[in-house]
Amino acid sequence: MDNNILELNGLSIEILEQLSYESKLGISLKKNLHYFAKGDLIKELVDMAEWYDGQIILEDVALDYRIKSFESIVSKYERYYPDAQTRKVFNDILGFRAFCDSYDAVLKLSREKFRIADMSNGKAHDDGYRGVHVYFQRKSTCYPIEIQFNTLYDRQLNNWLHDYLYKKSYPDEVGKTLRKMYEAGEIRNENQFEEALKNVLSNCQK
Known part of the structure; x- marks a missing residue:
């Protein structure tokens, strides 16, 4: 089931695993931002973005994606410092945009493999946006990858x-x-x- 909805969009769990970037800072990504030295964390995130830029596998994925810029990384850090979880702030350095006919299949993805943010009926503070965001984290020391699912x-x-x-x-x-x-x-x-x-x-x- 998990791979079905992913493969319809040119992805698979195997591809997501290959694209997972592991932190080398030796601190759990569940920790809040203030546990990290700002310079070390920003450098690692920029290194990750550059690593993604060089991943040939992304050229074969028939799906829109974007990699966060240095400016966006710094902006997010400053917006959420000091008391937000690092894995939740930087859960979209690599982000895909996928289509689905309805959100049902997306919402049925395994909660053991994915974290799912259901905004199909709006956000907590509704600003008109609709979608379901899925986050894949290969293991606790890897940064999550975001997949935004929307109907056309x-x-x-x-x-x-x-x-x-x-x-x-x-x-x-x-x-x-x-x-x-x-x-x-x-x-x-x-x-x-x-x-x-x-x-x-x-x-x-x-």
């Missing part, structure tokens, strides 16, 4: 939300409202999304 329907709106709202200081209610409009059929293309966003922001300022 959800990916479309997620992309617009990312392009227009990501790293902006808009309240979550903006994305949540746009999501409701999308589900009601009031947003069908990017132009309609832009127009809806203007209206929602205008109403927020009243």
Whole structure:
């Protein structure tokens, strides 16, 4: 079952194992960030990103992926220092984006092999995003790998939300409202999304 949904997206547990990067710092990745020397941790994360850049196996994976940049690594460190678990902050240095027809098969993945974050009905603080994120960690000393699963329907709106709202200081209610409009059929293309966003922001300022 686990490999079925992965192989539909060009992945497998074997490939994920080959792409797993083991920490050499000698500290459990369950420990919070303040247990690590900042310079040592950042250097290891950058080394890992460079290692991923050289992995030929990624060229054969028919799936979108991205590797975190130095700027993103430092930004995440500063955002979550000191009291967040290292394995949860840096669980997406390598991240894949996969499609699924529905989230059912993804949610049935083995909880022994994967950690699953179910956002198919929204986040705790709903900002309009929908999806299921899966994290593979070969062993406790390896950094996790992230696989973001979305339906095609959800990916479309997620992309617009990312392009227009990501790293902006808009309240979550903006994305949540746009999501409701999308589900009601009031947003069908990017132009309609832009127009809806203007209206929602205008109403927020009243």
